[in-house]
Every structure is written in structure tokens, then in C-alpha cells.
Amino acid sequence: MRSDQVFALIDCNCFYASCERVFRPDLARVPIVVLSNNDGCVIARSYDAKPFVRMGEPYFQAREKLRRHGVVAFSSNYALYGDMSERVMSLIESQVPAVEVYSIDECFADLSGVPGDLTTFGRAVRSKVMKGTAIPVGVGIARTKTLAKLANHTAKRLLGQTGGVVDITEDFKRDWVLRNTDVREVWGIGKRMALHLQGMGIHTAMDLARADAPTLRDTFSVMIEKTARELRGISCLALEDAEPPKQEICCSRMFGTRQTELEPIRQAVATYTGRAAEKLRRQGSLCRQLRVSIRTGMFNTGERHHAQGALVQLPYATNDTLLLTRSATEALQRIYREGYRYSKAEVLLLDLCRPGEVTDDLFTLAQPEADGRLMGVVDAINGRFGRGTLRTASVPLAPEWAMRRDLMSPSYTTRLDQLWKVYAR
Numbered sequence: 001m002r003s004d005q006v007f008a009l010i011d012c013n014c015f016y017a018s019c020e021r022v023f024r025p026d027l028a029r030v031p032i033v034v035l036s037n038n039d040g041c042v043i044a045r046s047y048d049a050k051p052f053v054r055m056g057e058p059y060f061q062a063r064e065k066l067r068r069h070g071v072v073a074f075s076s077n078y079a080l081y082g083d084m085s086e087r088v089m090s091l092i093e094s095q096v097p098a099v100e101v102y103s104i105d106e107c108f109a110d111l112s113g114v115p116g117d118l119t120t121f122g123r124a125v126r127s128k129v130m131k132g133t134a135i136p137v138g139v140g141i142a143r144t145k146t147l148a149k150l151a152n153h154t155a156k157r158l159l160g161q162t163g164g165v166v167d168i169t170e171d172f173k174r175d176w177v178l179r180n181t182d183v184r185e186v187w188g189i190g191k192r193m194a195l196h197l198q199g200m201g202i203h204t205a206m207d208l209a210r211a212d213a214p215t216l217r218d219t220f221s222v223m224i225e226k227t228a229r230e231l232r233g234i235s236c237l238a239l240e241d242a243e244p245p246k247q248e249i250c251c252s253r254m255f256g257t258r259q260t261e262l263e264p265i266r267q268a269v270a271t272y273t274g275r276a277a278e279k280l281r282r283q284g285s286l287c288r289q290l291r292v293s294i295r296t297g298m299f300n301t302g303e304r305h306h307a308q309g310a311l312v313q314l315p316y317a318t319n320d321t322l323l324l325t326r327s328a329t330e331a332l333q334r335i336y337r338e339g340y341r342y343s344k345a346e347v348l349l350l351d352l353c354r355p356g357e358v359t360d361d362l363f364t365l366a367q368p369e370a371d372g373r374l375m376g377v378v379d380a381i382n383g384r385f386g387r388g389t390l391r392t393a394s395v396p397l398a399p400e401w402a403m404r405r406d407l408m409s410p411s412y413t414t415r416l417d418q419l420w421k422v423y424a425r
Helices: 015-022 059-068 078-093 118-133 145-157 171-179 191-199 205-210 213-219 222-231 262-282 321-335 369-385
Strands: 007-012 032-035 042-045 072-075 098-103 106-110 137-142 165-167 249-259 286-296 307-318 342-353
Touching: 007 078, 007 118, 007 145, 015 032, 015 042, 015 078, 059 072, 078 098, 078 106, 078 118, 118 137, 118 165, 137 145, 145 165, 145 171, 145 222, 171 205, 205 222, 213 222, 249 262, 262 286, 262 321, 262 342, 262 369, 286 321, 307 321, 307 342, 321 342, 321 369
Parallel strands: 032 072, 137 165
Antiparallel strands: 007 106, 007 137, 032 042, 098 106, 249 342, 286 307, 286 342
């Protein structure tokens, strides 16, 4: 390990709720929750909403309680969250040597060699992100990625004392955090693993750091051993410069209402296939298999249940939306059954490869070059004028099966007709 190696974990606070507040300053001190697809259950909460509703609580059960406590609910607005995430990450990237985007609301940064006081630097990063996006972030700084996660957790847990930034590169600060952090809060330690560790007398992060590494490896896995070493300040996890290509790509949604006819389900499958194909091309891959599946609501008593999928072997490795859509809809026709109320469809792209990765024989079919050029033009137009500007004829503009999002805020940053309006008095 380099003695000067330093990582930072920069994480947006209550990201979905914070995004909703950016364009609603009147909600700055109002509790907020964000709901899952079809407004099903609570998937995000602002800090001031946490005492009133638990994560995952069904909205229909919590609705009256939320109203009573003045909690405002929003449907998930993924276009807004994705765009705000890109803005946050761009601001962070402009200030640090290297960044690994870990999820939509957090990233690791390499601060090795950054001069001056790191706490001051972390506050400068936090201030610039707040000024540029109005999204509050926490910054944890340490010698390893696992310790940086713990430092970030401490920065949020003790926000009033830390100002959102904690630097534990010094040993005595690191040890204080380890002693005062439950082992359940350590990155990569789930509830079940925590129970096993507690059975061995490991209750805090410090206990895990001091545990015998070979015993942890033999009892659990090499990853738990690496976690313990990271807690001691021995870096075992490097910063990843680029996300590796996905080995499979999935697009699935619950329908806004139960569907009994083939045509709307066919439209949904075509839509999901198109979105999966966009992701496939974005990472520069080709697909050799796809799987289409549909199912009814499996927990509704009194209804007939049906769930089935079909696997399709494509004639050649492709990223062509037209071929993928045609294959997916043909597979759907094989598995659809009349008389059922379907609630969900899924399209899964499998057996992915890179162009030129597999050497085919003389008689193996390959994707025509014209198809690849056509998809490039489609992506360029959609990238400039918005998703869905060019689409297959089977994808409708306003489908009846679309997710129910009755409480969705405008897409302030991604649609011209929903731009934020400011009126002068």
C-alpha cells in the first residue's frame, strides 16, 4: 500500500428527496418520501420523514399517516434523478484527480497527492456541489475505500458536529470511528453476516479490524478478510477507472393496470426491448440471446396465476433494435395465454460479447454493417432531441399500460415543456 494513498467517498444526502427539493424551495423544511414504481411503497425518505414512515412501507397503508404528519409524497422521477446525478458527478470530477462512480448518488475519489488540509478540501468540494446543484453531500476521507465509507457514515451521523466532512487518515481518528461504529454499518456486512460475526464476539468495526484475517477467510470468505484488512488501513480495493461492461441487461416494469389483451403487452415488450438495446449499444456490446417473460400478480388471492418465459437464440450477435424487437414479440406470442390478468413483463439480454471478441467461421452470419450504422443514426437523433424521437412503430407515445405515477414532479431539466418557470413580481 502506498503510504500517501487517500480515498474519499462522496455521497448525496437523501438523494431522491433532495432532487425533489431543488425545484421546490417551499419544501425545504417539509418531510418528503419518494415512492416505487406504480406508487407502490416508500423507497426514499428525507431525514425529517424517517420518524413517521419506515422504508418499504406500502403507500396505501401509509397514506393517511403521511397526510396527518404533513409528509409530501412523490412518484419516482428517474429522468430528473439521473440528470441531477450526472451534474453532481461532473462537478466532483472537475475537482479531484480520479473518480469511480459507484451508484447514482455516490462515488469514490482518489485524493492521493492533494495538497493542504483534506478536511478543508472536502468542504470545498461539498460547497461547490451545493452551489452548482443544491444537492447536499457528505464526504468521508480515509486510507482505504472501506474506511472512507465509514468516515462518510460518521459525517452524516454527526452532521451537526462534522459539517458533513470527516477525515480519518490519522490513526487516532480512525480508531475512534472504528470503536464507535457497529459492525452492521461496515460496507459489505449484511444483517445475516453481522449475526454470524456477533456470535464470534465481533460487535464493532474495531472488533472486526482486530480479528484474525486467516480465520475470517476460512470461516466466511476472502472478501470478509479483505474488509478486515481495509479497516486496519491496508488498501485491498483499488479505484476502478471505468465500470466493466454488464454481462446481462434487463428491462422490466410493472404495468400501471392489469393487462388482459396481447396488444398492450406486446407494446410494453417492444418498449422494454428498445430501452435494453440502447443500454447494449451504450456499452459497446452485442447480444446473442434474449429472454422474454410475463407474469400475473402472484399474491392476489382469487385470481388465476401464470408466469412463463421464453429464451430466443438470435441468428447472430446483434445490437439492432429492429431484430431484437421482432424476436422478443414473437417469443411473447408463444407464452401469452388468454384469460389472465398480467401485471409485469421483462426483457433480458443474455450472452453478451464485444464486437470482434468471438472469431466465427466462414458460414456464420454476422450483423450487417448497414444495421449498425442505422442504429448509430437513431441513437444520435434520440440523444439530441430526446428519447423516443425515433422508435419502432410498435412503441406508442402514451401507452395505457404505463406505470402509474400520479404524484410525479415535472422533469425540470430534461424536457423543454417542463422547464422551471420563475415569475418576477
